Amino acid sequence: MSHLILIRHGQSIWNDKNLFTGWVDIPLSQKGIFEALNAGEKLSKFNIDIVYTSKLARAIQTALILLSKLDTQKTPVIIHTKGKMKKWSNYASSIEIIPIIQKKELNERYYGTLQGLNKKEVGLKYGEQQLKLWRRSFDVAPPGGESLKDNLKRTLPFFKQKVVEQLEDGKDVLIVAHGNSLRAITKYIENLDENQIIKVEIPTGTPIVYNYENKIFKDKVIL
Numbered sequence: 001m002s003h004l005i006l007i008r009h010g011q012s013i014w015n016d017k018n019l020f021t022g023w024v025d026i027p028l029s030q031k032g033i034f035e036a037l038n039a040g041e042k043l044s045k046f047n048i049d050i051v052y053t054s055k056l057a058r059a060i061q062t063a064l065i066l067l068s069k070l071d072t073q074k075t076p077v078i079i080h081t082k083g084k085m086k087k088w089s090n091y092a093s094s095i096e097i098i099p100i101i102q103k104k105e106l107n108e109r110y111y112g113t114l115q116g117l118n119k120k121e122v123g124l125k126y127g128e129q130q131l132k133l134w135r136r137s138f139d140v141a142p143p144g145g146e147s148l149k150d151n152l153k154r155t156l157p158f159f160k161q162k163v164v165e166q167l168e169d170g171k172d173v174l175i176v177a178h179g180n181s182l183r184a185i186t187k188y189i190e191n192l193d194e195n196q197i198i199k200v201e202i203p204t205g206t207p208i209v210y211n212y213e214n215k216i217f218k219d220k221v222i223l
């Protein structure tokens with residue numbers, strides 16, 4: 001049996017200010033840093049084999065802080081895939097590592113022209129119903145941005161190929177990503193329909209653990 005651990009990044013500075021963020025590369029707030037440390041403590045006994053993050057700093061920052069709390073001799077190493085960064089990040093083969101791999105497929109949904117706007121003010125201007133459709137519906141895209149369906153189309157093929165492959169291999173996988181890219185993964189692994197996914201909220205800095213066995217995700221625990 002292997003484990004899949006999903007975690008949304010800790011609170012970012014724009015989460016704190018209640019601004020639409022999407023692909024704007026905003027770092028963690030101080031509260032977010034503490035959330036990441038706390039998540040690391042909760043996961044300290046897990047034998048994490050591989051970490052996938054998005055390309056966004058708030059997810060990478062969360063992963064690095066969290067990994068500092070793990071009770072392991074393995075060294076977390078950010079894997080570079082191009083040019084000299086790849087070639088010159090060689091190391092002795094005796095070293096055991098936890099690879100950290102950054103994938104744009106795990107990025108938050110692109111929020112289009114809403115990025116940087118205040119969610120409360122958008123609700124007042126366009127109505128709460130429209131705000132909810134843009135934020136939580138399956139297939140209504142925010143102006144110029146990605147719907148959850150669009151987000152799912154890029155996140156899920158990556159998840160099914162790369163992540164499931166690792167789980168099949170008996171590896172424990174940690175994914176550090178975002179509210180909507182994780183909703184896309186959750187829709188798939190919990191087999192939720194388009195109405196059920198509307199209600200799913202992923203809190204910041206809170207590990208969600210599934211056991212994976214015989215091609216089935218089960219025994220979900222929120223730590």
Ligand SMILES: O=C(O)[C@@H](CO)OP(=O)(O)O
Pocket residue numbers: 015019020021022023108111135179180
């Ligand atoms: O602003 C965003 O990028 C996301 C996550 O913070 O917002 P929402 O919860 O509205 O999908």
